[in-house]
Amino acid sequence: MQSMKERIERLLLKVQKPARYIGGEVGSVVKDKSKVDVRFAFCFPDTYDVGMSHLGMKILYGLKNQRENWWCERCFMPEVDFAALLRENDIPLYALESLDPLSEFDFVGFTLQYELSYNNVLEMLDLAGIPVLAKQRGDDMPIVVGGGPCVCNPEPMTDFFDLFIIGEGEEVNIELLELYENMKRQGCTKLEFLKQAVKISGVYVPQFYDVTYNDDGTVSTITPNIEQAPAKVTKRVIADFDNVYYPDAFVVPFTQIVHDRAVVEVLRGCIRGCRFCQAGFIYRPFREKNIDTIKNETKCLCEQTGYEEVSLSSLSTSDHTRINDLLSSLVDYTDGEKINLALPSLRVDTFSDELLEKIASVRKSGLTFAPEAGTQRLRDVINKNLTEEEILRTCRTAFEGGYATVKLYFMLGLPDETLDDVAGIAQLAQKVVDLYFEVPKEKRGKGLQVSISTATFVPKPFTPFEFEPQDTPEQILEKQAHLLRNVTSKKIKVSTHMQKNSILEAVLARGDRRLGKVIYTAWKKGCYLDGWDEHFKFDKWMQAFDECGIDTKFYANRRRSYDEVAPWSHLDYLVSHEFFVRENKKAHAAQTTRNCKQGCSGCGIKKEYGGVYCGAKHNAQAVDSAN
């Protein structure tokens, strides 16, 4: 009998970038499996290049491997060439550290980062020889768990999972594995374990809940069917964020991945309530790390990895309360070590000249803004507090500093959007062009390029827009055409995004349990790697919807009333329903809401969750755009 390693190696020289399939990277953790009690396969349902860039995986990998008798390994979706060879040669999908098949693990965990990766979960389970349907998996099969932002509405995926982890994972993963270790020793069944697991806060076991529907197709009730299961599952939050576990080692890949650099998380949550942005709500409240903590973590990771670039991870780095001190202190270190400091989410409205200069020395690539909407009115609707004046002011500084490339990101299909708002996108870009030519020739850089990139708006759960219909494909096409008509300068490049996958995204994001059979059917028809344009099979998906008798419009294009029972209403992300309703109404009145730093708006999060700004005295009624 050949070993797994030999069998795998025989295939490696036949595929693209084989180093992705054999492990052995610096920082990967290898243990003696005879001394390990709990084995966890952390699976990222996308390719290695994408998955290895994901911070959450690095955190939970390090966290679990801290325990001597637990072993967490990694697994990714193989590319089509390698997946075919695995099937041809009867090699089950395996984890990269031990090269053992996933079916030998206690847990197989998936992080659900985006809806279009759902079908990769099915494909990976199947490649591993694990039945995709939870009800078909016996006690000899691993417990399949899910986490990540998409599990704020995991309902379309409930057929395939045994358990979901709601919210932040650092504490609950430990509690769950400890419970498992004890129960495994006692020889308990999977069902017995799940019944105990639901007592841990943040653990959601879908089979313990029954869903009923109204005649009009909306959800009527969601009720627990065992007494241990809570009526509402509340997300987990790390209250003491400065002291939360952070890995002191990363797995350093051999092949180039999407974000190939050290990453340090500086803050979690966001103070800005942009109404379209799910991350801005599900990761609340805003918490941050001390400068010393950040600096130590940066130093430690740079030394361990040998990376030449470190990036600060957060939803909005400039909102750190001491951003200037933080950057000065980091730049001292990184400059000395000749390491590039990347700041991917620096907001333009706090982008001082001084700051610009500081990072200009390390980043000459170009300037990006996300105004999201073309007019001030529509930016007020979505509560994107970024004014035209701010954009133009920063552009002027940038042009004077020699920049000549500006990227502008927008969304089409936002609530209450008119064709004038769409034309506003072109007008804003034109103003940037005009501004460039106002800057003296000697100062500005050569070869101006302003690019407009538009995505289709997808309404998401746990946002003030969760009630909104998505624009139909026809409406979006009309808006795209209108935008192109209004762009006259050759300096402006417009790229619009494929509309079809945002329909699917919209359906899955706000879907219910009935979508499980559509996902299954589509997967059977060969739909996976849907996030990759070259593999996305929209027609197959539509066939699957047809065969299952499910109308995409019901999920994507219907306005939902405030009192409709949402498929995710048994999950509590701490921000209150009342707040979302209030924000939705304000959106339609084009009224903005101040950010948490300016003053709390009473979204419902309690002080004990550790938010920097939460719990200050406030009067929700008095809060309005005047602040």
Added chain:
Amino acid sequence: MAQNITPKLSTLQIEKFDYRAVYAKYGRARYISHLDFMRSMQRIIKRSRLPVWHTQGFNPHVYIMFPLALPLGTDSRVEIMDFALTEKLSNEQVREQLGEKCPEGIEIISVSQPVHKHTEIKYAEYDIKFKPSIPAQECLDKWNGFMSLEKIEIEKRTKKKTVNLVDIKPHITVISAQTQGEQVALQMRLPAGNDFNLNTNVVLDAFFERYGIEFETICTLRTKIALENGESFT
């Protein structure tokens, strides 16, 4: 105000000490492409915290040179990497510090000062072993037949996207060819370096294709990087 302008990195006065490392790449590291491998080495150097010399100019980066690429899938214990430090350290210390930071399948064999110039590399030698789909002896006979051909022409794409026929026969020197149980073991010398480079897989693919032979895993080991006169490159 000229006196106020100090270059960010005043590397101009910094001394440069040249080093040449011989390293091994095998096992799991076999599957790292040359481009990826160069990046990995850069990180090994960075992790080693050696006082490494950076290139000068606007965008300074660690100076490393690889005179010869090792094809993906080929093992070696004779690969060369040149780099420089800003301090004179003992070769053994440099070897140790680098070696500590290498992942499985990468080893620093020795560190010394460069003797030859990169352009002096002319040949490389290889040990090749594979289990053919036909009996080993039969395969060996075919190989010997292959090697007694007048010409071995292969197709080579030019930059203009036309296909040229190139005769590789004169470039192949077989050092030994024998069977080892079910395997065929070959040793050969092929041109390497800047002027002309011939990879083992080009030769073997031509052989396998001509006789319709299939094979299970093929193990290729580069054993020597040599000068015109056959001596090792150091």
